[in-house]
Amino acid sequence: RWREAGIPIVPVAINLTTQELYKQELVADIRATMSHYQVDPGLLEFEITESTAMRSMDDAKVILSELKAVGFTLSLDDFGTGYASMSYLSNLPVHGLKIDQSFIAGLERDPSRRRQAAAIVDAMIGLGLNLGLDVVAEGVETPAQRDFLISHRCTRGQGFLFSHPQPEDIIGGLLKEGTTINHSIPDHSRP
Incomplete structure (x- = not known):
């Protein structure tokens, strides 16, 4: 609606819950929605918490890598409140971290x-x-x-x-x- 009204579009951050991140068709569903509304993936940032990533680090790395490959920005939200080790942090394909x-x-x-x-x-x-x-x-x-x-x-x-x-x-x-x-x-x- 903003685009149709001539309002400049800015990036928007969206929190992904644990249930959403590990949903079977997450990346396909997001891609379909983005295509339907003709939104540039660079305008969306997905945020996950350390505890969400820690639920299944291997799966999180795969899913986040797929999202990153599409062109989305990824951030680790509420940084410092979870129990992620430094080695996990350095291996997650994220663009940023948000200090809690x-x-x-x-x-x-x-x-x-x-x-x-x-x-x-x-x-x-x-x-x-x-x-x-x-x-x-x-x-x-x-x-x-x-x-x-x-x-x-x-x-x-x-x-x-x-x-x-x-x-x-x-x-x-x-x-x-x-x-x-x-x-x-x-x-x-x-x-």
């Missing part, structure tokens, strides 16, 4: 643990970048978190700092106008 919001929130929560949180986030960013992956921080809510991430080489983030979830018509309108999402935090203390 719990680690980003830790940058400002308990002052006694802030140093630990910063070290963990910095290590995750470094690991992803050194593996040649795109690194995205989830749950960015404050300018201080954003500034920390930028100073540690993480240049992509998502969270309430940038926008709260919006209905399709609002996002479509912003895209059509070429308007960027507000990067400031709303002041809820005013009436």
Whole structure:
């Protein structure tokens, strides 16, 4: 609908559950849907969690390789919350990793643990970048978190700092106008 309305198309991320990832005809079904709607695979990113990949690492590698071959972008979501080993991470055919919001929130929560949180986030960013992956921080809510991430080489983030979830018509309108999402935090203390 956006394309028909002349709204610029942007990539969209879709989470794949464990049941969806290991569905017998997943890749064929997605290809058929993409063909039907004439959508470029480069406009879709599929995200899976570490625990989803760990259910059957060999199967996950095959399925993700098939999706990657079609042209989809693939990311490991909620990175750091699962139990994936580093050898598995380096063998998964993904383009990026998304640092779980719990680690980003830790940058400002308990002052006694802030140093630990910063070290963990910095290590995750470094690991992803050194593996040649795109690194995205989830749950960015404050300018201080954003500034920390930028100073540690993480240049992509998502969270309430940038926008709260919006209905399709609002996002479509912003895209059509070429308007960027507000990067400031709303002041809820005013009436």
